[in-house]
Amino acid sequence: MKGFLVASVRSGAGKTTLSLGLMAALARRGLKVAPAKCGPDYIDPAFHAAAARRPGVNLDSWAMTPAQVAGLAAHQAEGADLLVAEGLMGLFDGVGHEPGRTGSSADIAAALGLKVLLVLDVTGQSTSAAAVALGAKLLDPRLTIVGIVLNRVGSERHRRLCTEAVEALGLPVLGALPRETAVELPERHLGLVQAEETDDLRRRLDALGDFVERHVEIGRLIELCGDAETPIATASAPLLSPPGQRIALARDAAFSFVYPHHLAAWRAAGAEILPFSPLADEGPDPTADVCWLPGGYPELHAGAIAAADGFLGGLRAFASAKPVHGECGGYMVLGAGLVDASGIRHAMASLLGLETSYEKRRLHLGYRRARLFSSGPLGPEGAVLSGHEFHYATILTIGSDDPLADVSDAHGGAPGPDGSRRGTVSGSFFHAIARMD
Incomplete structure (x- = not known):
């Protein structure tokens, strides 16, 4: 499987903005993008499907067995050029202590051999962003961080200070997203307003694709994922039988x-x-x-x-x-x-x-x-x-x-x-x- 997982160290850091923008931009380039969402979210997959122009899927290491995760991922990636997964909460956040079965995004990345694209919200910090990046790099030896995207960057000087500190760790900074409220999607008490309820959804997704195209080195990201192809099981495993014909x-x-x-x-x-x-x-x-x-x-x-x-x-x-x-x-x-x-x-x-x-x-x-x-x-x-x-x-x-x-x-x-x-x-x-x- 060739692809990557968009993650952060906390909720609200910009995973969805970056994921949707990348899916829209990659699809616009003619690539067949297979979208996936880590965890039990039932709103994001509809946005993913609209951005990637292919149906989305959930992958959950707590609620699904390893065979179920592998089977779903294999089916989702079939015929696609790239699998793009969006994480949930922070990269390592989950429940329980059973290895590989915590429900975390890290478990999914490790199970499928996906490299991690880490988005860091650098609001109120500069060089300290490197400490967060280093912690993410070292905490789980199963993972490979393919690169960093800085989010909510305030100025060119801010971008330069963060980039220099992070790249000194050997982690490439593949993009820097400025503070921009115009591309944010509406929310309500359970998260995003549903895709089918979002006014001008196509226009919003196109704007996100433009935004990410301008500020992220997408070609370099694809190249860095070029050696991440990992064979996975193709046998499907049952999830929930039809309740009727x-x-x-x-x-x-x-x-x-x-x-x-x-x-x-x-x-x-x-x-x-x-x-x-x-x-x-x-x-x-x-x-x-x-x-x-x-x-x-x-x-x-x-x-x-x-x-x-x-x-x-x-x-x-x-x-x-x-x-x-x-x-x-x-x-x-x-x-x-x-x-x-x-x-x-x-x-x-x-x-x-x-x-x-x-x-x-x-x-x-x-x-x-x-x-x-x-x-x-x-x-x-x-x-x-x-x-x-x-x-x-x-x-x-x-x-x-x-x-x-x-x-x-x-x-x-x-x-x-x-x-x-x-x-x-x-x-x-x-x-x-x-x-x-």
């Missing part, structure tokens, strides 16, 4: 958090995806075998969902005979009610007893391991799944429904019952990433 999938601005690898695997297995829009008052196709409500931003559209009689009626009719599963936002919509940020309660589908509130916000974040109590769309009874939870909703009441799974976190906490199931309907706040058993 024909899958009715809610898909619009309120329901969009679906991992690309699930849709690709389901289609590869012969399943048919039947998208519908609850915000357009569409119900699931009654000929489908199963209905899947993914996460998204239902709290921003709660009034419209509550008024969508066609969607809610169609969903209830479907659930009377066939399986329905909701993840995170989809789980909230399956519940009895959702209180929005202004304190107004909106009636939801009432297929589960769950009541949630965004007026009382509390961050829930982290990996999850779940063992299913009964068979359903996620798998058979006893199946073990890895997943991730990231939301601000507060549960007001879970109701009297049975729990979906026995769930634990990545930090050794005792497992406990979580999620809900009632008849053919199930839901949970964790997004399933892969089946582990």
